[in-house]
Amino acid sequence: MTINPYVPIVGLLILGALFALFSVSVAPIVGPKRYNRAKLDAYECGIEPAPQPIGGGRFPVKFYLTAMLFIIFDIETIFLYPWAVSFDALGLFGFVEMVLFIVTVFIAYAYVWRRGGLNWD
Known part of the structure; x- marks a missing residue:
């Protein structure tokens, strides 16, 4: 009698759902x-909750620059791991493509740096 290979996976999902x-x-x-x-109020990073955001409801540009910087490095990491694993199989073509990708990421990084996204005043 052979067991279906998906039985342990289904069992683990059922166990997780029950837990x-x-x-x-x-x-x-x-x-x-x-x-x-205090426990029933909304929590906003240690600041007293306010009904209206400071500045009339607009987020500062630094918020978007920080988010852009996070996305840049997140995408870079997502693409660098598979490339590093299959580096030998890709050869020179993979190396040139990754250099072009890193140059593109560096341009985005330089843009965020120039706009003041790394200054924490």
Whole structure:
């Protein structure tokens, strides 16, 4: 008798789902019930919550530059790992393509640097 190779995967998914359901259903029963105003308020990184954002609802440009910098390095990392693993198989073509990719990423990095995305004033 052979076992289907997907049985352990399905078993693990069922076990994970049961653990999640158990944790969510038992937490209100065994958890502490000390409610106060501070716990029921919205949490905004240690700052007192305000109904309107400072500056009339607009985000500063530094927010977008930081997000752009994160995306640049995130995408670079996603593409560098598979390239490094298959470096020998790609040969010179893969090397030239990765150099072009890194130059493109460096241009985006230089743009963020010039716009002041790395200054934390």
